[in-house]
Amino acid sequence: MKTQVKALVVGGGAVGTSIAYHLARAGWDDVMLLERDELTSGSTWHAAGLLPYFNMSYATTHIHDYSIKFYKTLEDETGLNAGFFVVGNLRMAQSKARMDEYMLYATTAETCGVPFEWMTPAQIKDRWPLVHTDDLEGAIYHPTDGYINPADVTMAMAKGARQRGVTIERKWQVDGYEWTGSSWKVTVTKMVEKGGNLVPSDEQTVIEAEHVVTATGNHAQRTARLLGIKIPAIPVEHQYIITEPDPALVEYRKTNDQHPVLRDADAKWYVREERGGWILGPYERNAPARFEYDVPESFRADLFPLDLDRIEEEYMSMIHRIPSSETVGLKDDYNGPICYTPDGNPLLGPAPGLRNMWLAEGFSFGITAAGGAGKYLADLMVEGEAEIDMASLDPKRYGSWMTTEYAARKNEEAYEHVYILHHPDEERPACRPLRTAPAYDRQKALGAQFGTVNGFERPNYYGPLDADETFDHDARSFRRGGWWQYAVDEAKAIREGVGLIDASAFTKHIVEGPGATAFLDWFTCNRLPKVGRINLTYALTGAGTTRTEYTIVRLAEDKYYLVSAGAWTAYDSDFLMKAIEDKRGEFGWISAYDVTTQWGVFAVAGPKSRDLLKSVIKDADPDTALSNKRFPWLSARQIELGMVPVNAIRVAYTGELGWELHHPIEMQNHLWDLLTKAGEEFGLKLVGARAQNWLRQEKSYRAFGNELGRDATPLEADLPRFVDLSKDFHGKAEMEAKGIRSKCVTLLIDGPDDADPWGREALYDGDTRVGRLTSGGYSVAFGKSIGMGYVTPDLAVPGTKLKVRMLNELWDAEITEDSPYDPENRTIRQDG
Template sequence: MNVAPDFAPKTASLPSHAEIVVIGGGIIGCSTAYHLARDHKADVLLIEQGRLTGGSTWHAAGLVGQLRTSASITRLLKYSVELYATLEAETGLATGWKQNGGLRLACNADRWTEILRQATTAKSFGLDMHLLTPREAQDLWPVMAIDDLVGAAYLPTDGQASPSDITQSLARGARMHGAKLVEGVTVTGFETAGGAVTGVVTDAGTVTCAKVVVCAGLWSREIGAMAGVSVPLQAMQHQYIVTETVAGVPSRLPTLRDPDRLIYFKEEVGGLVMGGYETNPKPWALNGVPRPFEFSLLDEDWDHFEPHMESAIARVPALHYVGVKQMINGPESFTPDGNFILGEAPELRNFFVGCGFNAFGIASGGGAGWALAAWVADGTPPMDLWVVDIRRFAGVHADPAYTLERTVEAYGKHYAIAWPHDEYASARPRLASPLYGRLKDAGAVFGSKLGWERANWFADPAASGEARDIPSQGRANWFGAVGEEHAAAREAAVLFDQSSFAKFEIRGTDAAAALERLCANRVARAPGRLAYTQLLNPKGGIEADLTVAMLADDHFYVVTGTGFRTHDGDWIRRNLGAGDIACEDVTEAFATLSLMGPNARAILGAVTDADLGSAAFPFGAVRVVTIAGHAVRALRVTYVGELGWELHMPARAAADVYDALVAAGAAHGLRLAGYRAMESLRLEKGYRAWGADITPNDTPLEAGLGFAVKLKSDIDFIGRAALEAQAKAPLAKRLAGFLVESPAVHLVGRETILRGGKPVGYLTSGGWGYTIGANIGWGYVRNADGVDDAFLAGDFALVVAGETHRAALTLAPPYDPSSARVRA
């Protein structure tokens, strides 16, 4: 271990109270303190265990790219660029910011398709991105060889910065706006009361506070654990070199990413910085980060770095003859899914986290600090930040072994081609349905969601070839099998195992009133009724999309998506209020089978004596029926647009119920189906997916879900005032469907929507509709002056991987059983 000299911590007096305590003096902590003080005039104290810029910040490479697959993350990165361009003028401290642009190379056809999709995404998100020939790329980067290039993408607003200088400038800005920063103080614990944090205990005394923000980088996991908060991240070794002067390298040389060779470059005083992301990374500090380590480095590992060096020499032949001034081997904190972590911890109120930046913390620093500060100050995020929300994780991520294995894979895929529908392979299986073995024997090809194994599609066990996903930028190997499952749902019946659904039971004499205040739709009508509803935030944005079954006057059963278990459970508990009411997570206690299709009633009727007629069992009803000797909660609801029931049973009963349904279904064309078929089915019916088509940034009125909102009642609910105000003016955006019939087109989401040739939005989801024989995309059409029927009657097209295709707009479900086209 190498230790940099002259970084001895300073001592300073510690105040006994602050409104908000920020822990960590790297770029994220200083940015958060800066924005809290500047934008929210908050009483802020930042505590740093060593010196400012310690941890991962001081040794970061400093590349600042902006484009990500998420619009929200891209917006945060764009904000960083805007802030870094003006920060020096505000604070008087140089930042080393240089807007020299960024190049991304493609060396094969699949990578080029990825870049074409990225170019479309850039246009959708308002970024200026240019597609270049190899020769044009070389004109910008004259020292590279281009014999293997297919093409390149160039973002002129990307750049690079000095991480330590930017952090010090942010720190000075925070002080200028009233924040206090104290170095040389170590956090040793927390004080809590009533489920909320009330103080920070340090080796220099205790600071009482209203809120805590942990921005401690590598140390965030152990600091969170002091408060009982799970922060799933893992330190990974990351190496780069700094070369001597390279002839032909100008000072304004763009940054360069060469993902097919797993390497990146930036200019540094006439030389080059070069690093990369190996597919066999090395995790570090499995038993905790040693102290002190704020300004330390790991030993050089040239053997591990050698493949990067070979790739770099092939790309920049001049490196054959150039010396290396320094190798940096510094740990960075990575997460199990490659996105960073922001937000309020579900385990403890007023305890916020900002960490796990996966080696793009400098690029994220300005925007992440701005967003986290707003979240801390207002109690809600300033935009849709689900992709980085700490509540996207669950109990499985509290297991260090699971987080380690998945994070190693995520690091190794940092520069991998972004295949549509790609799945992680590590740390599996972890959570499995009681039917896992039966489904596997039936040919299930599983995906993973929040630790759960879920059948994505079914291969024929008797057919030749492997039952696995084969990555493709076009139609994948499972396309035909999914089409058959899709057709069975429309023409006969299918059975989905959805045991991974998150499930909650809410009980108590105050449960009905609390849920009516929490839910946008009527949910407490009468026992035996089921409601589809959204949970809204005070701005009217959709925080959750779920079903609520009223089992008794004081007993409700809530079902939501697998991936939203932590988020939705936390939102419900925080907003139920006081009284005789309790919320219990019963996810593992109940298995779920969804029987869907025109023959569903005949199949279900063969295994139960219950009256399944529409009079006795209408849509939106819940009944307890007996199947194979077990009591089953049957919910008459559908997410595929066909007759069907969700069947919820004790986990121990799942095998018996499954066997009975499969046996009865043999005479009615029953097939097993997976989540890929469910996706295509729901696209055809226009059913919204939370996290994609509907988010906290979208209201039910904008999403076309006004039918599920009780505005005509006199019942108050969270978000009602915002919806009433919105209803008085033209909507600035509306969700619409788009159809493109060409089978050569492949919609995956984020494609640009054009009206009259001008961008007016982008797709939030997309795929193939097997019944209607067309590509289907859903996305918001935007217009500041209002999106009325006349605006929607315009001439629309979609930009898909750089090509423009005419598209038919529809507000209605593309699939109408009364006039469906022949299945392709």
């Protein structure tokens, strides 16, 4: 066996073999794959092999689309039939809300170029008469997918990998990882059969690998312990049953092609044809997590006992939907572990805190995703970036606060929610509240309805204070939900009076030391601020795209306070710390530390914000303490509000006069009480994140994870004012080489009366799709829908009229000037 390789892939399921194949295809000629048992012996062997396109994630849709297209090419390359049956996929809807969901999903599919068709109940019945359609609203049909044999496609990818020079070794288990500073030393042990079990032998060796990829599936918790990190990938039981042949289906097949895969999302199941019978796969309630700490050595290609009582409801609903199945007996059953993550998306990308260690874990739809996961991870490893933004799948989207208990319970919830309506305003309840700021209870008592950001509870909006809680805050909608009017009132309060927003979830770092200035000047693309001032800037990827957005406050000559998005603390921290480590020898000593949980943040914004703060500031001259002369826009000062020392920043994400009040977290309740009491005189309104999101779009403020990401440069985001081309910075040459492939714009939209865009809709110029929205909402300033997104550069001109796809119709939209509300920033700069 080789003992030195360029890349070592650990895990021989569909995901691992795909990664090995794609690394070789990308040009790495020294790749090895290790499997502790036999290829496909994990979850791959008992997977049902479905290939569902349906996913609300832009990145994941691209991954699934690539897989489906790639699998169709494998036989020509390898001579092995991957067992792909292109029978189509019919996703049915029993309600108008479900059809609304499909119409929202279809906008994502549309922007990714995924083909689909709409079908009425009559069309379904005419084409597939075995389906009961009387209670259906309609369906969305994908004609290009179907199902595949998991073992066959894995073996085809393995053969393709071998043909490209990949070495595949079976019956070797990884027992240790050691980073040498330039490569990994991986201790592996030969596994042998003993009494039907697979056990370690005395034979060990060490493999030196420049890069390691873990695709260990159900064994992810063991992998996490060996690496000394946390991986929130824990399996959940998934069972499916296979029926005896259905005479009605057998008769249908005499004159018809295979039946399409059926999905009745409202009934929480999929069904596909199998040798004249049916496979039923339910996503029922109360499916338990398994292997929370380890997989027993005795568990190999094994299954759990079937729990038919748990899936009785889904089984009966299959009989309702396919009446001919009622008299058919059960032929076989499967109940095996399928790995999940708290949000249902895989963990694909660099491991937190480690060099050249890559994770490909937590694939709940592993067969669907395997091909694309291999392709885009190989792009990350070989090219430095993929052509799509992979941040939403990055393993560092979960921080070190995550525990085994949290992952297990959230993964059970993710399993149960596979077919529950995926509202864009959805807030899932499991494991909440967990991370709370001190003012949480006060906010809750005042009607706050919370969402979560990186595990933190953050007010989304403030609802009515009914003692019996009769207002249904869980009444979600794909249109304007019950919360919509509350968010409108909050947004108006910011524009007309004064509002208070809790932004404590912001990520915060201190960077200081003799090398801090030179480092940050290289690390970010804008010029650094002077002491006491702030700037907005971006750290770029090696490919020149946007990796992180920072607000930088210069506290002293060599001390900086960096504020970035609250959802990305571990993601930003890992990138920053690794960059500092790389450059410390060049720039001198640099110290950096995460202070996110040490500082709370309240944002006070609106025309009356200065008056409110003047009433509580402790200063020799409170009337001028917040004036433009003493406290200009885009500056920072230490002030005292009541008994609280505050690092105040004159900036407002809402685009109004305002300040961010960064305060010691242990003093938060005192500051909250002080501001809310003083605010009574000025009509202070408590404001949540949803209103703030609308307001920032009126100012064309880009948001990381929406307009800003690793698939566009700051120049493509149309932010040249924050890019100093006179200096050298990380990713500059690559940014300039990319040019302007597309451009970020703001649009005002004449949409339906009961709905606003969510930020994933397709944009059209006539019949030509020319871009997509990345954000959406409602504008109180203009009284209509608003959105931000990317279009081809020739169209990125104010006044350009386009169409936006919402609820399966095209609506008028017009590109506006940047910052359509107060483009000259007069309200932000106003003195007093």
